[in-house]
Amino acid sequence: MISYRLDEEHEALRDSVADFARQIVAPVIGGYYERGEFPYEIIGRMGKLGLFGLPFPEEYGGMGGDLFALCLALEELARVDSSVAITLEAGVALGAMPIYRFGTAEQRECWLPELCSGERLAAFGLTEPGGGSDIPGGMRTTARLEGQEWVIDGSKSFITNSGTDITSVVTVLAITGGQPAPGRRPEISSVLVPAGTPGLSVGGKYSKVGWCASDTRELAFSGCRVPAGNLLGERGRGYAQFLQILDEGRIAIAALATGLAAGCVTECLRYTDERVAFGHRLGHYQGLRFKLADMEARAHTARLAWYDAAARASAGEPVKRQAAIAKLVASNAAMDNARDATQIFGGYGYMNEYPVARFYRDAKVLEIGEGTSEVQRMIIARELGVTDRD
Amino acid sequence: MNIVVCVKQVPDTWAERTLRPADSCLDRASVDGVINELDEYAIEEGLLQAEAHDGEVTILSMGPQKAAESIRKALSMGADKAVHLVDDGLAGSDALGTSLALSTVLARIGFDLVILGAEATDARMGVLPAMLAERLRVPQLSLARKVEIDGNTVTVHRLTEYGYDQVVASLPAVVSVVEKINEPRYPSFKGIMAAKKKPVETLSLADAGIDPAQVGLGAAATEVLSFAKRPPRQAGTIVKDEGDGGSKAAEFLAAQKFI
Ligand SMILES: Cc1cc2nc3c(=O)[nH]c(=O)nc-3n(C[C@H](O)[C@H](O)[C@H](O)COP(=O)(O)OP(=O)(O)OC[C@H]3O[C@@H](n4cnc5c(N)ncnc54)[C@H](O)[C@@H]3O)c2cc1C
Numbered sequence: 172m173i174s175y176r177l178d179e180e181h182e183a184l185r186d187s188v189a190d191f192a193r194q195i196v197a198p199v200i201g202g203y204y205e206r207g208e209f210p211y212e213i214i215g216r217m218g219k220l221g222l223f224g225l226p227f228p229e230e231y232g233g234m235g236g237d238l239f240a241l242c243l244a245l246e247e248l249a250r251v252d253s254s255v256a257i258t259l260e261a262g263v264a265l266g267a268m269p270i271y272r273f274g275t276a277e278q279r280e281c282w283l284p285e286l287c288s289g290e291r292l293a294a295f296g297l298t299e300p301g302g303g304s305d306i307p308g309g310m311r312t313t314a315r316l317e318g319q320e321w322v323i324d325g326s327k328s329f330i331t332n333s334g335t336d337i338t339s340v341v342t343v344l345a346i347t348g349g350q351p352a353p354g355r356r357p358e359i360s361s362v363l364v365p366a367g368t369p370g371l372s373v374g375g376k377y378s379k380v381g382w383c384a385s386d387t388r389e390l391a392f393s394g395c396r397v398p399a400g401n402l403l404g405e406r407g408r409g410y411a412q413f414l415q416i417l418d419e420g421r422i423a424i425a426a427l428a429t430g431l432a433a434g435c436v437t438e439c440l441r442y443t444d445e446r447v448a449f450g451h452r453l454g455h456y457q458g459l460r461f462k463l464a465d466m467e468a469r470a471h472t473a474r475l476a477w478y479d480a481a482a483r484a485s486a487g488e489p490v491k492r493q494a495a496i497a498k499l500v501a502s503n504a505a506m507d508n509a510r511d512a513t514q515i516f517g518g519y520g521y522m523n524e525y526p527v528a529r530f531y532r533d534a535k536v537l538e539i540g541e542g543t544s545e546v547q548r549m550i551i552a553r554e555l556g557v558t559d560r561d
Numbered sequence: 562m563n564i565v566v567c568v569k570q571v572p573d574t575w576a577e578r579t580l581r582p583a584d585s586c587l588d589r590a591s592v593d594g595v596i597n598e599l600d601e602y603a604i605e606e607g608l609l610q611a612e613a614h615d616g617e618v619t620i621l622s623m624g625p626q627k628a629a630e631s632i633r634k635a636l637s638m639g640a641d642k643a644v645h646l647v648d649d650g651l652a653g654s655d656a657l658g659t660s661l662a663l664s665t666v667l668a669r670i671g672f673d674l675v676i677l678g679a680e681a682t683d684a685r686m687g688v689l690p691a692m693l694a695e696r697l698r699v700p701q702l703s704l705a706r707k708v709e710i711d712g713n714t715v716t717v718h719r720l721t722e723y724g725y726d727q728v729v730a731s732l733p734a735v736v737s738v739v740e741k742i743n744e745p746r747y748p749s750f751k752g753i754m755a756a757k758k759k760p761v762e763t764l765s766l767a768d769a770g771i772d773p774a775q776v777g778l779g780a781a782a783t784e785v786l787s788f789a790k791r792p793p794r795q796a797g798t799i800v801k802d803e804g805d806g807g808s809k810a811a812e813f814l815a816a817q818k819f820i
Contacts, residue, residue, distance in 0.1 A: 183637060183753045191747045221749035234750040 175478045177243075184240055188247040191220060197526075200252040203384040204529060207376065209335055210384050213255055217248075218289015222259055227271055231279055232287035237485040238264075238419055242426035242477060249430025250437065251526075253533035254384035256427045261331035261385075262286070264423040265541075266293025269342050269361060269416055273404030278363065282340055291339035296327040296364075296390060297413055303329070304546050307346065307357055307410065312392065314345035314362050319399045321362050323370070323392040329540075334373040334388040338366045341390065344409050359409035363401040370395030381532035418494045419484055420541045425477040425497035428505040428537045431530055432470040435505075435512035438527050439463055442516055459515060466508045473501035492554040499547040502537035509534035562616030562710070565670065566607040567663060567677040567693075568635050570594040570628040574682050584778060585785035586653050587683055589625065596631045599678025601638075601745040602738050606708055607676050608639045609743060614710055617641045619670065623651060623662055629761070636756035637748035643759070644670060648766040653778025656684075660692035665771050666764065667697060672733055674715065679704050679737040690737035700730035706741040 177185065196213055203210045217223065225241040227233025234240070241263055248256040267286040270278055270293070285291040302309020312325025323345055327333075333341055341364045348358025364371055374389035404412055443454035443463065453459050480493035512527040513520035520527045538544045552558075572578050572592040581588050596604075607618040620635040620643035622628050632643045646666055654662065667675060675697075680687035694701030702708075705717035706725060713732050718725040720739050748756075766773050774780060800809045814820045 180750070180753050180757070183634070183748060184750050187637075187748045187753070220747050221751060225750055229751065235754060236750045240750055 175475060175482075181240060181243055184236070185243045185247055187220070188222070188244045189250070191217075192248050192251040196248065196255055197251045200255065200384060201524060201526075201529070204252075204254060205383075205523060207378075207383050209258075209386050210255060211336070214258060214289060214292075214337075217255065217259060221287075223263055223267070223289035224287030226263065227267070227283060227287055231271070231283035232285075233283070234287075238422065239478075239481045239485045242423055242481045245423055245426045246430035246433070246474070246477075249427040250434035252384070252529065253427065253431055254382050256430065257382055257385050258292070258332060260420070260423045260427055261294065262289075262292045264420045265295035265416060266332060266340075266342070268419065269295065269403060269412060270340075270363070272415070273361065273408075273412055277400075278403065282363075285339060291337050292332045292335055294330050294333040294338060294341045295416070296330045296333065296341050296343045298327060298329050300326055300328045300389075304543055306344075306413070307359055310344070310346060310357075310359070312343065312345045314343070314347050314360065316347075316399060317396075320396045321399060321401060323362065323364065323395040323397070325392050327390040327392075329377070329387055330390055331385060331387050333386065333390055334376070335386045338386075340365050341371075342403060343390075343392070344413055347406060347409075356410065358407045360406045361403040361409045361412055362397060363403050364392075364395065364397055368395055368397060379536075381529070381534070381536055383532075417541055418490055421494040421498040421547070422477055422480045422484055422490065424537060424541050425473065425480065425494075425501035428498070428501035428534075429470060429473040429477055431534055431537070432466070432473055432501070432504040432508040435508035435527060435530050436463065436466050436470055438525075438530075439466065439512050439515045453515065462511050462515065466511055469504035469508055473497070473504040476500045492551060495542075495547040495550040495554070498542065499544055499551070502534075502544060505530075505534045505537050562611065562614045563619070563671060563673045564607045564611055564616050565619045565621050565667060565672040565675050566600070566603050566635070566640065567675065567689075568600045568604065568620050568622045568631060569597045569678075569681050569683075570622065570624045570631040571597045571681055571683040574598065578683070580785070580788050584653065585788060586778070589627070594627050594631060596634055597678055597681045597683070599680060599682075599738065599740060601678075602740050602742050603676045603678050604635050604638055604640060605743045605745040606705075606736075606738055607674075608746070610674070610676075610708065610710060611641075616673075619644060619672075621663065621666060621670070622646070623654075623659060623666075625652070632761060633756055634748060636759045636761075637752040638746055639752055641759065643761045645761055645763045646769060647763060648773075650766050650773040650777050653781060654776045655781040655783045656686050656688050656692060657782050658776040658780050660689055660696055662766075662769070662771050662776050663689075664693050664696035666769050667693070669769065674710070674732060675699075675735045676708075677735070677737055679739050690735055694735040697733075697735065700734045701737075702728050702730055702734055703737045705736050705738045708736055708738070708742070 221234045222244050224233035225236045229235045245256050270282050286293050314321045314323045343362050343364050346357045347360040351357045370393050372391045377387050446453045476497035480490050480497040484490045509530040513531045516527050519525050573595050576592040579588050611618045618640040620640045622632050623646040702717040704720040706720045707718035709716045715734050716729045719728050
């Protein structure tokens with residue numbers, strides 16, 4: 172029989188990040204969010220705490236932990252705020268992880284120490300204006316080898332961490348082959364593009380519904396040249412690479428979503444104990460107690476789903492189905508809990524100064540980023556062996 | 562340099578804290594224990610000084626078995642080793658008994674510098690640093706908001722109402738710190754993993770050579786005669802400003818003897 176009790180070390184990590192989130196993030200994040208400002212100060216301190224190095228070995232400046240440890244940190248941060256959590260998630264699970272997984276010893280040594288310290292951030296550029304779900308169908312960005320250089324042309328949309336002052340590198344997925352044979356996928360490869368490379372232009376900040384203190388930008392490549400040695404992993408393996416990265420990324424997003432769902436419960440427990448209506452605390456009313464019970468049940472189920480997926484991934488087992496289920500369930504939980512929490516807070520729940528309002532605005536994207544909920548269902552159905560054949 | 566940081570486990574500051582009717586002692590069993598807040602600053606200062614002067618930090622804690630969690634946390638912040646003084650005979654010790662026990666252990670393990678928080682959030686006596694220094698016959702530098710060590714001298718900025726005093730002493734010495742001194746670090750995962758392998762020496766009264774008759778509730782020189790629950794908070798007074806709001810507010814403050 173298995174049990175999802177954390178061992179002492181993971182529990183201590185969770186406590187440490189929970190204290191950090193409550194004491195360092197919570198008091199100031201509302202201001203950053205309101206101003207749409209990237210919280211360099213908090214990110215720097217998350218770096219000092221070692222959060223950006225969690226799943227990487229000590230030889231690269233990491234903490235020697237695993238995906239599970241990263242996910243625990245994400246859940247605890249997201250209980251308080253999702254902008255800093257997604258900055259960590261995108262920086263580690265999408266940004267640094269491909270370099271660790273597929274990079275040469277030289278590439279790892281070049282990029283990982285700074286990324287593990289949180290002094291620099293990495294980004295992952297997959298989505299394009301023409302489509303994020305349909306890769307490579309919607310993909311137009313190309314990289315062609317010219318002598319000893321890759322020349323990149325095209326554009327990427329919604330790329331997290333790609334335009335901060337401390338962004339050091341973007342992993343760009345691009346078509347590296349010619350016209351594929353009919354019915355075949357084009358050749359896709361990953362190329363490392365250092366921030367500031369001529370020919371890479373970073374767009375302005377998007378005006379977003381939520382995640383307002385995180386950095387999301389459009390990238391345009393026009394004759395952008397990087398050394399041939401910046402190819403990440405084997406040429407033509409880009410498709411397999413990003414599928415693997417996204418499997419882990421989805422577990423990380425599920426943990427983040429669980430944090431948001433659980434944060435809603437915490438806020439509402441406090442509020443239903445304080446706020447009085449018709450002569451009673453809100454908690455007096457069964458209608459609201461049942462809402463709280465449903466919210467807790469959703470957060471708990473979401474947590475079990477990501478624990479299972481992360482434990483399997485950390486043990487090196489296949490997780491495609493479990494990761495998709497965890498992301499689907501947890502993002503649903505986040506969305507439902509955010510809606511209920513805002514309802515419980517009434518008018519205050521609609522005011523940006525209250526954390527539940529931020530939760531409400533931050534929840535929706537969890538059903539979109541790193542594979543929409545429809546994409547998760549497509550994966551689960553495919554894993555079940557059901558197809559669209561007649 | 563051999564730095565010892567004294568750490569006390571106290572009931573979580575945010576939890577409801579109660580005294581036991583039977584012996585008027587704090588009920589420590591039913592609430593979560595945490596490191597006394599000022600002691601976290603003491604640990605941080607110990608670590609900073611050790612980093613700057615190539616020293617070693619030992620955590621010394623007297624407390625029940627449960628205090629081992631707090632010791633573990635101090636080690637995961639980066640301290641090198643720990644001594645845990647734990648014995649049923651210590652329960653109910655007052656400041657005199659506690660200072661006797663701690664100073665006995667300190668004399669035994671040796672130190673160049675003892676650092677501790679200026680007071681604990683549970684009893685809030687704030688006398689332990691002075692008692693320790695006196696028993697150990699070393700200088701006491703209290704309420705430090707800055708510590709500098711140069712060779713055999715320690716200089717502190719001692720927090721005062723008007724600013725700070727600069728106090729200098731030779732080592733070995735006892736320094737108590739206030740929260741202005743630094744910002745305690747959070748344990749990293751690497752630190753947490755490393756803490757598992759760090760040595761923790763557990764001492765009983767007999768091991769430490771402490772006379773059981775001089776510590777514990779029985780030996781306490783102070784006694785809690787009675788205690789009462791804090792009265793529930795009263796609703797505030799609302800002063801309506803009808804042109805005389807200022808003088809009404811002043812009258813209120815005067816009546817409460819605030820001005
Ligand atoms: C704040 C933010 C940060 C992001 N960060 C990054 C990043 O760092 N890196 C990165 O590469 N991307 C990032 N993204 C992009 C994100 O991953 C994509 O938006 C997402 O994958 C969806 O792609 P799309 O927007 O092109 O939608 P589309 O793929 O155009 O989908 C539109 C709608 O159609 C549905 N749909 C599509 N195909 C099917 C089908 N076959 N059956 C049923 N329904 C279907 C989708 O589920 C969706 O509801 C980010 C997005 C946001 C909003």
